[in-house]
Amino acid sequence: MVTTVTSYTDTRSRALIGDGFDGVVRLVAAGQYGTGVLLFDGTAVLTAAHLFANNVSSANIIFETRSGIQTISSSRVLVNPNYDTANSNSDLALVWLSQDAPIAAERFGIYRGSNEIGQTFTLVGYGTPGSGSTGTLSNFNEAPIRVKANNKFDADSASLGRFFGDSGVWEATSGKQLVADFDNGLAQNDALGSLINKPGLGLGASEGLISKGDSGGPAFIGNLVAGIASYTARLSTSGAVPDVDNTNNSSFGEIAGWQRVSAFQQWIDQSLRSQYINQPATQASVQKVVNEGSGGTTPVYFWVQFNGYRSDPNQIVSVDYKTRSGTALAGQDFLATQGTLKIYPNEDHALVMVEIIADSLPEPDESFYLDVFNPVGATFGQGVVQLTAVRTIVNDDGWYWG
Ligand SMILES: [Ca+2]
Ligand SMILES: [Ca+2]
Ligand SMILES: [Ca+2]
Numbered sequence: 001m002v003t004t005v006t007s008y009t010d011t012r013s014r015a016l017i018g019d020g021f022d023g024v025v026r027l028v029a030a031g032q033y034g035t036g037v038l039l040f041d042g043t044a045v046l047t048a049a050h051l052f053a054n055n056v057s058s059a060n061i062i063f064e065t066r067s068g069i070q071t072i073s074s075s076r077v078l079v080n081p082n083y084d085t086a087n088s089n090s091d092l093a094l095v096w097l098s099q100d101a102p103i104a105a106e107r108f109g110i111y112r113g114s115n116e117i118g119q120t121f122t123l124v125g126y127g128t129p130g131s132g133s134t135g136t137l138s139n140f141n142e143a144p145i146r147v148k149a150n151n152k153f154d155a156d157s158a159s160l161g162r163f164f165g166d167s168g169v170w171e172a173t174s175g176k177q178l179v180a181d182f183d184n185g186l187a188q189n190d191a192l193g194s195l196i197n198k199p200g201l202g203l204g205a206s207e208g209l210i211s212k213g214d215s216g217g218p219a220f221i222g223n224l225v226a227g228i229a230s231y232t233a234r235l236s237t238s239g240a241v242p243d244v245d246n247t248n249n250s251s252f253g254e255i256a257g258w259q260r261v262s263a264f265q266q267w268i269d270q271s272l273r274s275q276y277i278n279q280p281a282t283q284a285s286v287q288k289v290v291n292e293g294s295g296g297t298t299p300v301y302f303w304v305q306f307n308g309y310r311s312d313p314n315q316i317v318s319v320d321y322k323t324r325s326g327t328a329l330a331g332q333d334f335l336a337t338q339g340t341l342k343i344y345p346n347e348d349h350a351l352v353m354v355e356i357i358a359d360s361l362p363e364p365d366e367s368f369y370l371d372v373f374n375p376v377g378a379t380f381g382q383g384v385v386q387l388t389a390v391r392t393i394v395n396d397d398g399w400y401w402g
Helices: 049-055 157-165 191-196 261-274
Strands: 024-029 032-038 044-047 060-065 068-079 093-097 120-125 147-152 177-181 218-221 224-233 255-260 297-306 317-325 338-343 349-357 368-376 386-388 399-401
Touching: 024 044, 024 049, 032 049, 032 224, 044 224, 044 261, 049 068, 049 093, 093 261, 120 224, 147 177, 157 177, 157 191, 177 191, 177 224, 224 261, 255 261, 261 338, 261 349, 297 317, 297 338, 338 349, 349 368
Parallel strands: none
Antiparallel strands: 024 032, 024 060, 032 044, 044 093, 060 068, 068 093, 120 147, 120 218, 177 255, 218 224, 224 255, 297 349, 297 399, 317 338, 317 368, 368 386
8 A cells, every 4th residue: 555654653643453454455366465345244355356366266365353463264265257368357356254243343334325536545565665655665674564544436447448448448337446546636636626627626634545455455445345446557748747657666656456245245245145154044943042152253144034014126225233241242243233134126135144252251142133114115104214133023014024
């Protein structure tokens, strides 16, 4: 990560342990290294497909948390089936962990809105450090460090097509990649202002850009993963040369592209769900009393059934969910989670997975809840705004919850 801070030892740009980014991990795949982010159910890391070039199909995932440094090997790597190397389209991969993720590592939800452009985001990664005025350090040989910075999504990458198109090799699919530029506050170095008339002079001292090693790293809007770092580029026209030093080095005046996670949410959701261990095949087989595992975390599933009618077969219905402590406590007995569960076309149900923490001693009546609310595409029933998994069946207009 390149920031405006000159010294990489300056803690202002570090994403130190305990700062809320311990779910941002380093990935090593066949000698290439990159960054990834632990997703909401704790089973897999989202990263960039290009780290797995040449049919590499495994990686080591390195967590830095309050529990120390822990390296976990992958059990499975899934490159997005539409990954298109030449155009950096669908440059996403999911990497499943062969062991439970550290409890101290945050799990992150994904951004599901469509209003990313114009929003400020936080980028976090293990890429080569440097400063905007001189670019990445050429002599950095130390252990990779986790750095954070901010930027703003300026545009859809497809709007830059004519610059890449001149060489005839690059065409971003509209709606699936986002770009941001590295600003130093000067109009002459405002890359996307001068190139595609998307002016913005940046965020001052907090501005930053990805560099080598940040590939696959997250761009957060709030605490949700909205982008996955994919590439950098220095672009110019006969009238505008925004790069400060005519070198490809993530300096001021360059741009970077991220895969737009919201455009891939169905692939992410369905891929994660397809790998759930010991998942119930029927509503009746959902385990409502769960034995703790022998260590780490154990998955517990909640089944959300949609019994309504889709007037449009492509309709996606959804609910929001959030765990709630009962006699079992969040952070002690289970990992709190919240998010949106989507039930896609050709699905009539979906599972919410919650991780139970093994090393505690449950009381016989220890329990926690999952509240389900904000149904989209169908109602819960007249006057009903929230359902809770209290292990009693709530049957209503189109939804069953239990
Ligand atoms: Ca910028
Ligand atoms: Ca700008
Ligand atoms: Ca440069």
